[in-house]
Amino acid sequence: MDTSDLPANILDPDCPSRVIFQRIGDKWASLVVQVLADGPIRFSELRKMVHVVTPKVLTQTLRTLERDGLITRTVHAQVPPRVDYELTELGASLLEPLTLLRLWAEDHVPSILKARDAYDDAQDEAVIRD
Amino acid sequence: MDTSDLPANILDPDCPSRVIFQRIGDKWASLVVQVLADGPIRFSELRKMVHVVTPKVLTQTLRTLERDGLITRTVHAQVPPRVDYELTELGASLLEPLTLLRLWAEDHVPSILKARDAYDDAQDEAVIRD
DNA sequence: GTCGCTGGTATCCATGAGGTAACTAAGTTC
DNA sequence: GAACTTAGTTACCTCATGGATACCAGCGAC
Numbered sequence: 133m134d135t136s137d138l139p140a141n142i143l144d145p146d147c148p149s150r151v152i153f154q155r156i157g158d159k160w161a162s163l164v165v166q167v168l169a170d171g172p173i174r175f176s177e178l179r180k181m182v183h184v185v186t187p188k189v190l191t192q193t194l195r196t197l198e199r200d201g202l203i204t205r206t207v208h209a210q211v212p213p214r215v216d217y218e219l220t221e222l223g224a225s226l227l228e229p230l231t232l233l234r235l236w237a238e239d240h241v242p243s244i245l246k247a248r249d250a251y252d253d254a255q256d257e258a259v260i261r262d
Numbered sequence: 263m264d265t266s267d268l269p270a271n272i273l274d275p276d277c278p279s280r281v282i283f284q285r286i287g288d289k290w291a292s293l294v295v296q297v298l299a300d301g302p303i304r305f306s307e308l309r310k311m312v313h314v315v316t317p318k319v320l321t322q323t324l325r326t327l328e329r330d331g332l333i334t335r336t337v338h339a340q341v342p343p344r345v346d347y348e349l350t351e352l353g354a355s356l357l358e359p360l361t362l363l364r365l366w367a368e369d370h371v372p373s374i375l376k377a378r379d380a381y382d383d384a385q386d387e388a389v390i391r392d
Numbered sequence: 393g394t395c396g397c398t399g400g401t402a403t404c405c406a407t408g409a410g411g412t413a414a415c416t417a418a419g420t421t422c
Numbered sequence: 423g424a425a426c427t428t429a430g431t432t433a434c435c436t437c438a439t440g441g442a443t444a445c446c447a448g449c450g451a452c
Contacts, residue, residue, distance in 0.1 A: 148371050154289060157286060163272065163273065176428065176429075183273065199377065201373060211420070212427040213418090213429055221311045222374070237286065241282060244330045244352070312403085316442075319401095321399085345398085345400085
C-alpha cells in the first residue's frame with residue numbers, strides 16, 4: 133500500500149501532532165477559541181457565552197489553551213478581580229481552519245440527520261425480519 | 263454584547279451542529295476518515311493503519327460514521343469474510359476542512375511545544391519563589 | 393477433527409472527564 | 423461587621439469511554 137501521501141505523523145500514536153489534533157476536538161476548547169474570535173472577554177462573560185459550563189471545567193480548558201500558547205490571560209489588579217482572556221496570534225491562526233469546520237458542520241446537519249434516520253429505519257426493519 | 267456574527271447554533275448546547283462538530287473531534291473518527299481518503303479499505307487493514315485501536319472501538323467508530331452517512335460498509339460474501347469501508351460523497355466533503363485542520367496541527371506543533379515549555383518553566387519559577 | 397483466517401461480539405474493568413457544591417481572597421459598600 | 427463582588431480552588435462523586443481479554447461463525451486446508 134502506498135502511504136506516501138498519508139499523514140503519517142498523525143497516524144503515529146506517539147506524534148505530538150496527534151495530541152494537538154485531538155485537543156482541537158476537545159468538548160470546550162474549540163468553542164472557547166471561537167468565542168474569543170470577537171476579542172478579549174472576561175471569565176464570567178465567557179461562562180455566559182458557552183452555556184452550562186462549570187467554572188472548574190472552564191478554568192481547566194483555559195489553562196490548557198494558555199499553556200499551548202493559544203490564548204493569553206491578563207489579571208487586572210482590581211477588586212473585585214478582573215481577568216481577560218484573549219487569542220494570541222497562534223490562537224487566531226487556528227480560527228480559519230476551525231471556522232471552515234464549523235461551517236461544514238452547520239451546512240451538513242440536515243444530510244447527517246437524514247442519514248441517521250435512514251440508518252435507524254433500516255435497523256428497525258432488520259429487527260422485524262428476525 | 264453583539265452576538266449576531268457568532269455561531270449561535272454551535273454555542274447552543276441543544277443544537278445538533280454542536281454534536282456533529284464534536285463528533286469530528288472524536289479520538290478515532292477523524293483519523294479513520296483521513297485514512298479512507300485513499301479509497302476503500304478493509305477492516306483489518308484499517309486496524310493496521312490506525313495503530314493500537316482495539317476491534318471493539320474501531321467497530322464502534324465505523325458504525326457511528328456509517329450511521330451519519332459518512333462511510334459505507336460493503337460485505338462481500340466470501341470465506342473468510344471481506345468487508346470494505348469507503349467514504350461517501352458526504353464523507354469526502356469533510357476531507358477538505360479536516361485536512362486543513364490537520365495541516366494546521368502539523369505546522370504549529372513546534373510553536374505549541376515551545377509555548378508549553380515556556381509555560382512550564384514559568385510555573386516552576388513561580389513555585390520556587392513561593 | 394482441528395487449525396487458521398476474517399470480522400467481528402460479549403464481558404468485565406479502569407481511567408478520567410466532567411459535574412456538584414462549598415469555600416476563599418480581598419476590598420467596597422451598607 | 424456583614425454582605426456582595428469576581429475568579430477561581432478544593433473535595434467529592436458519577437458515568438461514559440475506551441481498553442483487555444476471550445470468544446464465535448463458517449469454510450478451506452491439512
